[in-house]
Amino acid sequence: MKFFVDTADIAEIRDLASTGLVDGVTTNPSLVAKTGRSFLDVIREICEVVPGPVSAEVAATDHATMLAEGRKLAKLADNVAVKVPLTPDGLKTCKALSDEGTAVNVTLCFSAAQALLAAKAGATFISPFVGRLDDVGSDGMQLIAEIVEIYAAQPNLKTEVLVASVRGPGHVIEAARLGAEVATLPPGVLRQMFNHPLTDKGLAAFLADWGKTGQSILSEDDEREPARRSA
Numbered sequence: 001m002k003f004f005v006d007t008a009d010i011a012e013i014r015d016l017a018s019t020g021l022v023d024g025v026t027t028n029p030s031l032v033a034k035t036g037r038s039f040l041d042v043i044r045e046i047c048e049v050v051p052g053p054v055s056a057e058v059a060a061t062d063h064a065t066m067l068a069e070g071r072k073l074a075k076l077a078d079n080v081a082v083k084v085p086l087t088p089d090g091l092k093t094c095k096a097l098s099d100e101g102t103a104v105n106v107t108l109c110f111s112a113a114q115a116l117l118a119a120k121a122g123a124t125f126i127s128p129f130v131g132r133l134d135d136v137g138s139d140g141m142q143l144i145a146e147i148v149e150i151y152a153a154q155p156n157l158k159t160e161v162l163v164a165s166v167r168g169p170g171h172v173i174e175a176a177r178l179g180a181e182v183a184t185l186p187p188g189v190l191r192q193m194f195n196h197p198l199t200d201k202g203l204a205a206f207l208a209d210w211g212k213t214g215q216s217i218l219s220e221d222d223e224r225e226p227a228r229r230s231a
């Protein structure tokens with residue numbers, strides 16, 4: 001399963017990418033607005049840090065302008081995936097861009113019918129928003145199960161399920177169990193996944209016992225990587 005990070009914050013992306021666990025990045029207009037920076041600069045910079053797909057969303061709603069925006073975004077870097085909304089014009093744009101060889105992420109998916117249409121339109125990724133469905137009393141993970149089942153039953157459809165609007169590690173675990181290819185995680189959720197109180201407790205006990213031995217594995221002659229900030 002691939003892990004993308006769902007942020008436009010370059011410092012967060014650099015930090016998390018240093019773990020070697022980040023396969024791509026998703027952004028959206030709200031995340032870009034939070035940075036206060038130029039959208040095109042942010043996307044260029046992210047694409048240099050993470051070699052995997054970086055989703056950059058169009059801002060227009062009509063096909064002609066979406067297509068022009070998508071073509072411009074695709075030229076920013078080889079790893080840009082153009083993000084389009086799940087509307088008739090968005091899917092028309094998806095089809096045109098994917099026919100040109102551009103990766104497309106179809107966003108704001110809330111039903112299996114929409115996911116089927118996006119796959120027919122040649123989407124590289126479909127982004128069902130699980131958290132926003134949960135927020136209105138629906139079952140986001142049930143939608144993931146339906147889409148995974150439909151795509152598996154139609155092997156001619158090549159679209160990957162990118163679980164979006166993730167609210168916690170539970171969503172990620174369930175997405176993995178269901179066979180979704182990708183989950184995009186807010187940085188805080190990826191950090192939460194590292195944590196378990198028994199890991200902290202066990203490590204503290206091991207270190208205390210190790211201290212009693214008075215030993216050191218490395219000597220001054222041994223090579224060390226320069227220290228980096230960790231996740």
Ligand code: E4P
Pocket residue numbers: 006026027028107127129131132164165166184
């Ligand atoms: C996905 O690409 C979106 O950027 C994102 O997951 C939206 O999540 P939210 O519902 O937390 O805004």
